[in-house]
Amino acid sequence: MNFMADKDAHLGKEETRRLERIGYDASEKERAGSFIQQDSDLLLRKTLHEDIDVMGVEEALKTVPDAASYYGKAFAALGREYPKETSGGYYIRIKAGKTVLFPVQACLYLKKANFKQKVHNLIIAEPGSKVYIITGCTAHIDSQEAYHLGISEFFVGAGAYVNFTMIHSWTRETSVEPKSIAIVDKAGVFISNYICLDPVKNITMYPTAVLDEMSTAHFSSLMVAHEGSAQDIGSRVIFNGRGSSAEIISRAVSLGGSVTARGHLKASSPDIKAHLECRGLVVNEKGRIHAIPELETEYRDVDMSHEAAIGKISKEEIEYLCSRGISKDKAQSLIIRGFVDTNILSLPELLKKEIDQLADRTLKSGL
Amino acid sequence: MDNSLKIENLTVEVGGRVILEDLNLEISPGSTLVLFGPNGSGKSTLIKAIMGFENYAITHGKIVFGGEVINGLSTDERAKKGIGVLFQNPPKIRGIKLRQMVELVTRRPAQEDIFVDKLNVGELMDRDLNVNFSGGEMKRSELLQVLSQRPKLLLLDEPESGVDIENIAMMGRVLNAFIREHAVASLIITHTGYVLDYVDAQHACVLMDRDIRCYDDPRKVFEDIRQFGYEKCRTCRGQ
Numbered sequence: 001m002n003f004m005a006d007k008d009a010h011l012g013k014e015e016t017r018r019l020e021r022i023g024y025d026a027s028e029k030e031r032a033g034s035f036i037q038q039d040s041d042l043l044l045r046k047t048l049h050e051d052i053d054v055m056g057v058e059e060a061l062k063t064v065p066d067a068a069s070y071y072g073k074a075f076a077a078l079g080r081e082y083p084k085e086t087s088g089g090y091y092i093r094i095k096a097g098k099t100v101l102f103p104v105q106a107c108l109y110l111k112k113a114n115f116k117q118k119v120h121n122l123i124i125a126e127p128g129s130k131v132y133i134i135t136g137c138t139a140h141i142d143s144q145e146a147y148h149l150g151i152s153e154f155f156v157g158a159g160a161y162v163n164f165t166m167i168h169s170w171t172r173e174t175s176v177e178p179k180s181i182a183i184v185d186k187a188g189v190f191i192s193n194y195i196c197l198d199p200v201k202n203i204t205m206y207p208t209a210v211l212d213e214m215s216t217a218h219f220s221s222l223m224v225a226h227e228g229s230a231q232d233i234g235s236r237v238i239f240n241g242r243g244s245s246a247e248i249i250s251r252a253v254s255l256g257g258s259v260t261a262r263g264h265l266k267a268s269s270p271d272i273k274a275h276l277e278c279r280g281l282v283v284n285e286k287g288r289i290h291a292i293p294e295l296e297t298e299y300r301d302v303d304m305s306h307e308a309a310i311g312k313i314s315k316e317e318i319e320y321l322c323s324r325g326i327s328k329d330k331a332q333s334l335i336i337r338g339f340v341d342t343n344i345l346s347l348p349e350l351l352k353k354e355i356d357q358l359a360d361r362t363l364k365s366g367l
Numbered sequence: 368m369d370n371s372l373k374i375e376n377l378t379v380e381v382g383g384r385v386i387l388e389d390l391n392l393e394i395s396p397g398s399t400l401v402l403f404g405p406n407g408s409g410k411s412t413l414i415k416a417i418m419g420f421e422n423y424a425i426t427h428g429k430i431v432f433g434g435e436v437i438n439g440l441s442t443d444e445r446a447k448k449g450i451g452v453l454f455q456n457p458p459k460i461r462g463i464k465l466r467q468m469v470e471l472v473t474r475r476p477a478q479e480d481i482f483v484d485k486l487n488v489g490e491l492m493d494r495d496l497n498v499n500f501s502g503g504e505m506k507r508s509e510l511l512q513v514l515s516q517r518p519k520l521l522l523l524d525e526p527e528s529g530v531d532i533e534n535i536a537m538m539g540r541v542l543n544a545f546i547r548e549h550a551v552a553s554l555i556i557t558h559t560g561y562v563l564d565y566v567d568a569q570h571a572c573v574l575m576d577r578d579i580r581c582y583d584d585p586r587k588v589f590e591d592i593r594q595f596g597y598e599k600c601r602t603c604r605g606q
């Protein structure tokens with residue numbers, strides 16, 4: 001089945017290698033659609049399943065009658081402004097009541113040196129639908145000073161389920177600013193998995209989910225801050241309806257870089273349940289991790305908790321592994337790899353193995 | 368094969384405190400020595416010092432394994448020379464599975480290791496190392512790991528404490544078969560003496576007051592401790 005294959009992307013060797021690092025499967029055997037944007041050019045958009053639409057956001061605004069009504073709506077709901085000068089981004093929409101098990105893959109690729117890539121994505125899960133999305137963002141290895149701004153608006157309809165996995169693999173010279181808001185209707189589920197294991201100059205992001213009655217959000221993130229990287233990464237959930245629940249889980253490793261791991265749970269409604277967990281591992285003396293968990297409510301009838309723990313690699317663990325004949329360096333990388341635990345992510349079975357292998361590869365080459 | 372261990376005039380300090388002082392001990396090739404001693408006397412400290420753990424500073428003396436002084440070797444080098452440890456209190460390590468450990472040590476798929484079956488650890492293989500392991504499970508996991516190293520010298524720190532009677536028998540038999548088959552030398556720390564029922568030990572001694580004493584037949588030493596307590600060991604100095 002190939003519903004909308006306008007053109008196949010012609011990717012160079014380096015591009016292919018970079019895209020593989022962010023979970024892109026060129027064979028598309030187990031994908032329901034593909035989207036690739038390089039700088040501001042759309043390279044590929046392909047729908048491989050009849051219940052899903054995948055296209056550039058500009059095309060959607062022109063051809064899909066109600067698309068414009070979603071554009072900016074999530075920001076308006078929070079009374080926030082958003083940058084208007086964007087160029088490109090993807091539009092992914094799943095039809096009401098439909099379930100698509102293969103993930104849709106979307107890649108944003110930053111190639112030109114000194115380029116500022118600014119995209120605006122729209123993800124619409126109609127009521128009762130279920131969709132998996134894997135997005136990768138990466139930069140060409142010699143794209144020197146580069147900048148990426150990614151605006152994403154998610155609309156999770158009543159009873160719908162969105163499982164969104166985002167993998168970042170930048171370069172030491174890239175500055176990144178994702179801005180995401182998910183509006184989750186009654187009994188909807190929004191799951192966000194975030195993975196950033198490669199070096200970056202700086203990332204600032206604070207994705208927010210707004211929950212209606214009986215809905216659920218689950219944010220989990222795995223982050224490694226290399227020397228020279230500054231990552232200010234958090235997740236926020238605003239509870240606007242009874243019976244809603246959320247969990248924010250993160251693991252941050254500092255290999256000499258700086259991580260600010262934020263989490264904010266705001267209960268604007270009673271009868272909600274929320275938990276925040278942040279663990280940090282500082283490997284290198286130059287490293288710095290700052291965990292800022294926040295719980296906020298005006299109601300008594302809420303169940304909110306948080307735990308945060310930061311530590312260094314324990315000598316006892318290293319020596320234990322060494323006493324089995326494992327070298328000190330290997331022991332250290334085993335412990336770090338173990339700490340970057342992909343099991344905290346809510347990944348579909350299909351992606352679990354891919355992401356595990358990706359983490360193996362990335363951490364092996366990065367440590 | 369020379370897998371003898373010889374410790375000469377060893378003094379070990381932990382956090383500036385002398386735990387072992389001018390200690391001498393010898394395990395001849397292929398023989399087994401049982402080590403008794405009251406809580407806190409420094410038995411585990413001795414094993415950690417033999418492995419070269421950083422907090423266990425050797426301020427004096429020599430550790431000789433197979434005729435070679437190993438004081439200057441790193442912990443992993445000592446393990447690679449053929450020294451294997453079953454730890455009394457191994458650390459929990461999140462994200463590292465028992466299966467992974469066996470594979471790292473043997474460089475082969477874990478199911479190929481005969482001890483996985485023999486020690487009945489199938490259920491533990493895909494769990495994080497020592498995380499929420501019961502006391503007995505921990506010891507079985509430790510024994511599996513150390514045997515998968517196929518060491519020439521075994522240092523076993525209370526292999527049977529917290530283990531139920533049936534599992535003690537099972538572990539004891541596996542251990543004894545391994546020691547005999549490969550003519551392994553071993554140092555076994557025990558409080559209960561159960562291990563004497565399974566492993567053929569030639570000698571025993573007691574560690575107290577920072578030194579070794581009462582070097583004798585294992586059953587005799589154990590019987591004396593049972594009857595008279597460690598207090599009497601103070602009077603029977605020397606080896």
Ligand SMILES: Nc1ncnc2c1ncn2[C@@H]1O[C@H](COP(=O)(O)OP(=O)(O)OP(=O)(O)O)[C@@H](O)[C@H]1O
Binds near residue numbers: 381382386407409455
């Ligand atoms: N890492 C350490 N830091 C501080 N003190 C330590 C450390 N390791 C051991 N000690 C101290 O050294 C002494 C000997 O401890 P060790 O664990 O060797 O005793 P043990 O003979 O094995 O006792 P047990 O029979 O209870 O296992 C104790 O007083 C203990 O508190």
Ligand SMILES: [Mg+2]
Binds near residue numbers: 410411412455524
């Ligand atoms: Mg001890």
